[in-house]
Amino acid sequence: MTAEPAFERIAIIGMGLIGSSLAHAARANGLAKHIAGHDSDPEIRTRAEAVAGLTDSLHADLADAVDGADLVIAATPVGACGDVAKAMRDHLAPGTIVTDVGSVKGAVLKAMQLHMPYGVHLVPGHPVAGTEHSGPEAGFADLFRDRFAILTPPADADAAAVARLVAFWEGLGSNVELMDAEHHDRVLAITSHLPHLIAYTIVETASELENELEAKSRDDDVVTTREVIKYSAGGFRDFTRIAASDPTMWRDVFLLNKDAVLEMLGRFSEDLTALQRAIRHDDGDALFDLFTRTRAIRRGVIEAGQAGRFQYTENGETGD
């Protein structure tokens, strides 16, 4: 096949898990003639250089990376998107498409739109994909395959630019959905942000308890060290995987999608209190009914093909 690549030059800003996966995936699918990378952190740049075939050029200077690019993807934590937009605005040619990959869309749109020069097309995006690993070594070309990529073009977005970006994500193997930023932020608050918040909390709670048990065991001269981790196969370990996600990324998500997250947290707390009450009052029927309903939802996830690509192996661990 000798079809022309969809883009002359893609500039990827941020060489973390998503940025490096984008570089691998764009190359594997022949979507760009040239893939330029940038990361503001010299250590990350050194590590990115060590990953064979990651980018065609890797730049210390953001302006050099975006120079001549017809697609610029900000793959930084969402809190940095505004600064990235500001730093590159004088180096963007008319017609360039600018997008991002952040888990919050309303705040990103607001922060970036402000700095977009006339004729540059801002179309924010969010691939619903990731792992708990970070950094340029963690990326792989199949990360976005069969996952959803949500684009949240503003109401006045250029239709041709949106269509090109849709084709780009489809070229990476994603299923593309369009919605407005506010709706995105509400849906993701419940499907992604609240689960991460809960996972971080329970790992913290368990960790505190373990420290107490350890202090007690030293007093009693009984060995109970690391029991919380030891018996984590009973359910806890699934939470530790989620709670190992990138701290900067998630700090930004909770601060920038504050209203929706606090609303979902309020709903969750009400439901948890109702369950706590059922346990305290030995209401077995209420527990049984709830556990039967939630089981049906798992079937929905499996039927929707979103249950993940896990399978038993002898050892090792990976999740997506």
Place this chain on the structure above:
Amino acid sequence: MTAEPAFERIAIIGMGLIGSSLAHAARANGLAKHIAGHDSDPEIRTRAEAVAGLTDSLHADLADAVDGADLVIAATPVGACGDVAKAMRDHLAPGTIVTDVGSVKGAVLKAMQLHMPYGVHLVPGHPVAGTEHSGPEAGFADLFRDRFAILTPPADADAAAVARLVAFWEGLGSNVELMDAEHHDRVLAITSHLPHLIAYTIVETASELENELEAKSRDDDVVTTREVIKYSAGGFRDFTRIAASDPTMWRDVFLLNKDAVLEMLGRFSEDLTALQRAIRHDDGDALFDLFTRTRAIRRGVIEAGQAGRFQYTENGETGD
């Protein structure tokens, strides 16, 4: 190898995931001359009969199953263990070892001990292993391999009986730990029971929200159906897997380990409220510090070899 099997006859009471896995595993490892099964539910017995080579004999009558057994394993929901002990007490020969597989140990010990005839050795147990699947078809021989099996022998337990049961679980590939029942129940409340409770709750919260969104979308004539499930790859789906676990089993766990579960729930709620407050007051440093601490705990789980046996495959899903 022609070593004599460790037990003449093992009776497994309850042909669910754990009971059927025990049957497969005992056979695969040559641990019994005869494997007898029982389930009080005729439908489960019919399904168990259809699983090739599951048991040597399958009994509608509990007494027939335990007759002549030197090891009896109650693999029922923990709430049924007392009734099982009562129903079989007149059919147990002196020297028989009786154990169970329940996730709560204090209440099980109390409920079963009462009915144990003189000379029968009760040694409660708990394999920290499972999947979200239930029923006789869900069992497999490797379920317990490299997982922990916790035994909680009472203070006056027969040492030889405990040693035989330790050898049995080691024969299935498990790492065996001994501890007292109360300590078990506290450790499992945080590593297993609370995570399940949280997962059930968040799936409920999401489900309610989705129903609201659907009702709204019908009013607005906009399609938003099943978005919560659709975008579950962002974190939510890990919770749906846990929340698909057996409803009867988990109802019993929460009712029978009530005190420890309510204590852990109280600790969790305090921590969640603190995090909620940090979000509301834009305290990014507190969030970042917490997320960095929890990440280190994940490394502990991986180092302890308890991270699971997941690996990417093209599709399909399984977890352990």
